Amino acid sequence: MDFNEHKPIYLQISDTICEKIIEGVLPSEERIPSVREYASTLGVNPNTVFRTYEYLESIDAIYNKRGVGFFVSHGAKEKIISLQKLQFMEKEVPAILKKMELLGITPKELFDL
Amino acid sequence: MDFNEHKPIYLQISDTICEKIIEGVLPSEERIPSVREYASTLGVNPNTVFRTYEYLESIDAIYNKRGVGFFVSHGAKEKIISLQKLQFMEKEVPAILKKMELLGITPKELFDL
Amino acid sequence: MDFNEHKPIYLQISDTICEKIIEGVLPSEERIPSVREYASTLGVNPNTVFRTYEYLESIDAIYNKRGVGFFVSHGAKEKIISLQKLQFMEKEVPAILKKMELLGITPKELFDL
Amino acid sequence: MDFNEHKPIYLQISDTICEKIIEGVLPSEERIPSVREYASTLGVNPNTVFRTYEYLESIDAIYNKRGVGFFVSHGAKEKIISLQKLQFMEKEVPAILKKMELLGITPKELFDL
DNA sequence: GTGGTCTAGACCACC
DNA sequence: GTGGTCTAGACCACA
Numbered sequence: 001m002d003f004n005e006h007k008p009i010y011l012q013i014s015d016t017i018c019e020k021i022i023e024g025v026l027p028s029e030e031r032i033p034s035v036r037e038y039a040s041t042l043g044v045n046p047n048t049v050f051r052t053y054e055y056l057e058s059i060d061a062i063y064n065k066r067g068v069g070f071f072v073s074h075g076a077k078e079k080i081i082s083l084q085k086l087q088f089m090e091k092e093v094p095a096i097l098k099k100m101e102l103l104g105i106t107p108k109e110l111f112d113l
Numbered sequence: 114m115d116f117n118e119h120k121p122i123y124l125q126i127s128d129t130i131c132e133k134i135i136e137g138v139l140p141s142e143e144r145i146p147s148v149r150e151y152a153s154t155l156g157v158n159p160n161t162v163f164r165t166y167e168y169l170e171s172i173d174a175i176y177n178k179r180g181v182g183f184f185v186s187h188g189a190k191e192k193i194i195s196l197q198k199l200q201f202m203e204k205e206v207p208a209i210l211k212k213m214e215l216l217g218i219t220p221k222e223l224f225d226l
Numbered sequence: 227m228d229f230n231e232h233k234p235i236y237l238q239i240s241d242t243i244c245e246k247i248i249e250g251v252l253p254s255e256e257r258i259p260s261v262r263e264y265a266s267t268l269g270v271n272p273n274t275v276f277r278t279y280e281y282l283e284s285i286d287a288i289y290n291k292r293g294v295g296f297f298v299s300h301g302a303k304e305k306i307i308s309l310q311k312l313q314f315m316e317k318e319v320p321a322i323l324k325k326m327e328l329l330g331i332t333p334k335e336l337f338d339l
Numbered sequence: 340m341d342f343n344e345h346k347p348i349y350l351q352i353s354d355t356i357c358e359k360i361i362e363g364v365l366p367s368e369e370r371i372p373s374v375r376e377y378a379s380t381l382g383v384n385p386n387t388v389f390r391t392y393e394y395l396e397s398i399d400a401i402y403n404k405r406g407v408g409f410f411v412s413h414g415a416k417e418k419i420i421s422l423q424k425l426q427f428m429e430k431e432v433p434a435i436l437k438k439m440e441l442l443g444i445t446p447k448e449l450f451d452l
Numbered sequence: 453g454t455g456g457t458c459t460a461g462a463c464c465a466c467c
Numbered sequence: 468g469t470g471g472t473c474t475a476g477a478c479c480a481c482a
Contacts, residue, residue, distance in 0.1 A: 347482090385482095387482050390481080
């Protein structure tokens with residue numbers, strides 16, 4: 001896992017967890033690794049992982065049992081999908097279309113992929 | 114011009130200049146406004162505009178005639194387009210496709226726009 | 227460290243860092259001082275040191291671990307040497323030779339030093 | 340003639356004139372082109388050429404007949420050579436040697452050219 | 453007039 | 468704590 005990109009590391013970590021939830025690797029009520037453990041796995045600062053969990057908690061994707069750990073929320077998969085779908089459609093798509101127009105990329109050209 | 118987003122101002126300025134070059138508003142060899150002039154037009158600090166010009170010079174989109182000003186490079190339009198096209202195709206497209214697959218968005222769904 | 231010459235301070239700082247890398251004082255993966263720390267050591271403004279680091283990063287001599295600091299790149303020493311050697315051989319040497327010829331200085335005369 | 344380098348344009352112009360004097364193309368008492376004429380030949384601002392002449396006058400390489408033009412001084416060739424030789428030996432040579440040592444370039448390596 | 457460099461000091465996101 | 472961006476204002480060499 002590389003953290004070169006401009007996106008904050010804690011969000012990149014969040015993305016990989018979301019992927020796992022969507023793919024079913026992390027089902028509802030599954031425990032996710034502790035902050036410290038995951039941090040050492042990834043080779044990042046524990047604070048960073050904590051920020052990730054904090055964020056995921058804020059969107060109800062995971063919840064915290066005090067003294068026990070973090071767990072995937074009930075219905076997390078659906079929540080994440082609808083959330084990401086929404087912002088994909090409303091924010092990213094327009095930006096993509098504008099850029100394509102500017103660069104002279106036809107939808108066809110893209111569609112072939 | 115207002116600078117809402119998280120993107121640095123100097124890059125947003127760069128974007129608008131690139132757009133103008135692509136659209137042909139700024140043809141090759143055309144002089145672009147002086148650092149100070151453009152800064153006061155945009156209501157930003159001259160250093161910020163200078164940073165923009167420095168960046169654009171580093172990608173060969175503009176060049177400097179000493180004591181005179183900055184000018185659009187020969188072939189700037191093509192350079193910018195190919196540069197942006199490249200990174201759009203190689204970086205953004207894969208990310209988009211992956212996200213679409215993950216979220217279960219069909220190309221058709223997108224194509225209707 | 228005093229900055230007499232006409233050369234910009236940020237490049238003079240860059241030169242001293244490059245020297246340290248070449249001499250092995252700063253090996254690969256070594257952390258270099260933080261922007262602020264180095265600035266106060268040198269008695270210059272943090273922005274100036276930042277400019278130096280920005281430049282060194284642009285030539286792949288150092289890289290940034292976000293939130294941690296700057297580190298000497300893998301193979302930085304070789305990169306710097308080859309870069310400087312190249313421009314020494316291709317730009318400076320011809321100029322020197324031309325000047326020597328013009329001034330009537332024989333290679334022998336120079337060789338005695 | 341390109342003016343891309345870092346050296347001030349007026350000094351680059353001075354260099355070419357000095358070369359001509361040393362090579363004998365411009366002998367003593369020869370008239371050199373007027374500021375305006377030379378400026379338009381080179382495609383630079385007349386002020387720049389004037390700065391060159393001002394500089395050459397300050398080192399006694401040329402002199403001015405009011406209302407007539409600039410002329411190569413008597414003994415200009417010798418003056419220029421001794422001046423340049425001096426600063427070549429005292430300023431440039433040490434810098435070159437230091438750089439060669441740092442880059443690990445042996446005098447032999449250089450001597451082969 | 454032009455760019456280029458620098459200082460002082462601030463604010464921010466991120467680790 | 469780290470870098471990164473920005474403002475305000477200054478000074479300089481150069482064209």
